[in-house]
Amino acid sequence: MSDQRTVLITGGTGSLGYQAAKSIAADGGWLVVITGRRSAEVGRAAAALGAETGAEIVGMPLDLGVLADVRRFTGELVNRGLPPLHAIVGNAGMQTVSGSAVTADGFEQTFAVNHLAHFLLVRELLPHLASPGRIVLVASGTHDPAKRTGMPAPGYTDARSLARPDGPAPGSPALEGRRRYTASKLCNVLMAYELARRLAAGSVEGPAAVTVNAFDPGLMPGTGLARDYPTVQALAWRYLMPALTVLPGLNVHSPRRSGAALAQLVTDPELAAVTGRYFSGAREIRSSADSYDLGKAADLWETSADLVEAR
Numbered sequence: 001m002s003d004q005r006t007v008l009i010t011g012g013t014g015s016l017g018y019q020a021a022k023s024i025a026a027d028g029g030w031l032v033v034i035t036g037r038r039s040a041e042v043g044r045a046a047a048a049l050g051a052e053t054g055a056e057i058v059g060m061p062l063d064l065g066v067l068a069d070v071r072r073f074t075g076e077l078v079n080r081g082l083p084p085l086h087a088i089v090g091n092a093g094m095q096t097v098s099g100s101a102v103t104a105d106g107f108e109q110t111f112a113v114n115h116l117a118h119f120l121l122v123r124e125l126l127p128h129l130a131s132p133g134r135i136v137l138v139a140s141g142t143h144d145p146a147k148r149t150g151m152p153a154p155g156y157t158d159a160r161s162l163a164r165p166d167g168p169a170p171g172s173p174a175l176e177g178r179r180r181y182t183a184s185k186l187c188n189v190l191m192a193y194e195l196a197r198r199l200a201a202g203s204v205e206g207p208a209a210v211t212v213n214a215f216d217p218g219l220m221p222g223t224g225l226a227r228d229y230p231t232v233q234a235l236a237w238r239y240l241m242p243a244l245t246v247l248p249g250l251n252v253h254s255p256r257r258s259g260a261a262l263a264q265l266v267t268d269p270e271l272a273a274v275t276g277r278y279f280s281g282a283r284e285i286r287s288s289a290d291s292y293d294l295g296k297a298a299d300l301w302e303t304s305a306d307l308v309e310a311r
Contacts, residue, residue: 004083005130007266008033010062010118011092013045016138016217019259020089020266025055027267031083035062035073035092058082064092064117065103067311074124084130087266090118090137090188097177100169105311110177111162114184119191119304131207132272136265137192139214141280142178143185144288149219154183156296159303162187187300189214189278189287194297196276211275213265217258218281257281 007024011017012034021032032055036042039061046059060077063069077085093114101109107116122135129135145153152175156162162183169176192214198204199212261281265271278287290296 004029004031004056005086006031006033006082006084007087007089008035008077008085008125009089009091010035010064010121012036012049012059013041015255016259016262017089017091018045018049019255020091020262021049021057021259022053023260023263024266025049025053025057027263028055030267031056031058033058033060033077033082035060037061037063037065064113064121065109067105067112067117067120067308070117070120071124074121077125078128085125085128086130086132087134087136088122088125088129089262089266090122090135091262092118093138093184095177095181097174099173100165100176100180107163107307108165108180110180110184111187114181115187115191115300116163116304116307118188120308122195123305123308126204126206126210129207129210131209133207133210134266134271135192135195135210135212136262137188137212137214138262139188139192139216139278139287140182140185141216141218142182143189143291146288151182152179154186154290155179156183156186156290159187159300160307163303163307186288186290189291190293190297190300191304192278193276193291194301197297198301200275211271211273213271213275214278214287215262215265216278216280217255217262 007030009017009021009032012021013036017034021034024030025032034042034046036045042059042061046057049057060073062073094110096110103109103112118137141147142149142151143154192212196212199206199210258281264282265279277284
């Protein structure tokens with residue numbers, strides 16, 4: 001038990017998070033904590049992972065749409081008596097195309113779940129992260145308008161506008177839902193870079209050695225990300241588009257392949273000192289031009305801190 005390390009993966013009940021948990025567990029020496037919104041579902045996933053890997057898997061419910069539940073969860077995790085926490089993987093995410101929604105805290109749902117909850121989660125757990133520690137935030141290549149992904153540009157103006165949009169969106173519900181998603185993924189990259197900078201400067205409390213990186217898993221057809229899509233599009237996503245994973249040159253992968261690449265950012269000794277970077281699968285690449293904007297990063301960090309402290 002003394003040599004064991006704990007890794008937390010949000011959204012570990014299926015697809016990318018499940019496969020990353022499986023790969024990390026197979027690496028040995030890790031106790032893997034996965035989360036899911038429903039207690040029964042996360043319990044079943046943890047049991048299945050344990051049976052597949054023979055490793056110790058802990059499932060804990062967490063509703064990222066409620067900031068009070070993030071605080072409850074972090075308190076329970078810290079006080080549970082698990083091996084030292086050495087890694088946090090912010091993987092859980094959502095996309096809606098049928099219309100906007102607001103969380104119980106009054107924030108736009110996609111921004112709240114994909115970014116703000118993970119901001120609070122990391123901030124609450126950072127003082128308890130053991131050294132050397134690793135933090136990985138799952139982003140998406142769709143945050144970069146220079147890439148031809150078929151998704152709209154994020155259109156980031158300021159974080160407060162993302163959290164509480166002023167008035168109805170100008171485009172269709174589907175277009176604006178996708179735009180909210182790409183904006184939230186830009187936030188993931190901005191946060192990773194800003195946290196890496198602040199840790200290096202000593203302006204946030206954290207362990208002596210911790211790395212923070214962002215990860216693009218690529219397009220993963222067949223996952224639950226398209227659960228809010230219209231029926232025909234959802235069926236194509238689930239049953240037709242997975243065939244694209246066999247074509248070379250496309251950033252389209254199976255959850256198993258992307259999960260292994262995500263796990264590598266947690267376990268690979270060669271990445272022990274790599275921080276403030278962006279990985280597409282196993283390759284380090286440049287992220288979007290906006291992701292390097294220091295003004296946007298500072299605005300996101302400071303606004304996020306204000307928003308979570310007000311709740």
